[in-house]
Amino acid sequence: MSTHGHSEQPVVWTVVGTEIGPLLLAATREGLVNVVFHATDAVRDRALGRLAERLGVEPVEAPDSPLLAEAVRQVDAYFAGDRRAFELPLDWSLISGFNRQVLRELASGVPFGAVVGYGDLAERVGQPGAAQAVGAAMGANPLPVVVPCHRVVERDGGIGGFGGGLETKRKLLALEGVLPEPLF
Structure with missing residues (x-):
């Protein structure tokens, strides 16, 4: 060996x-x-x-x-509703550059039960006007749920896109108390 x-x-x-x-x-x-x-x-x-x-x-x-x-x-x-934050070591090697920067800010700065707009998240990483790029970063998130891209929504109240499907995004937001539970 x-x-x-x-x-x-x-x-x-x-x-x-x-x-x-x-x-x-x-x-x-x-x-x-x-x-x-x-x-x-x-x-x-x-x-x-x-x-x-x-x-x-x-x-x-x-x-x-x-x-x-x-x-x-x-x-x-x-x-089960018993944990609000993940405390796990993360390996960011599948993502780099702007996308990694945005996802790290999301992971550290948008807690359970909160949501942030795409444009707001762009501003937080010093790139105002990069809302679409933030959307792309969310779509490229290699660690969904743990790095909570479901917490990024459209400013007008629209739910925004989601790699796991909108039904999944709605369920995650309902679990966190941001949206009412889906009725069906």
């Missing part, structure tokens, strides 16, 4: 069932790296293929990895 084995970044994954459907959680040694909505087998396999390409290593199913086990505990508590 090579002594350099630790320089490789093993990528581990598991799927957790939630009220918005199955979520794929993937992590590196650095932290949680990817959360994928609607993780049916086909979606999961595509997502794992993309991760393998981006990170250069084949992801391994490992629900008992300490980081994933903790992530699952926190996700379960969040959906």
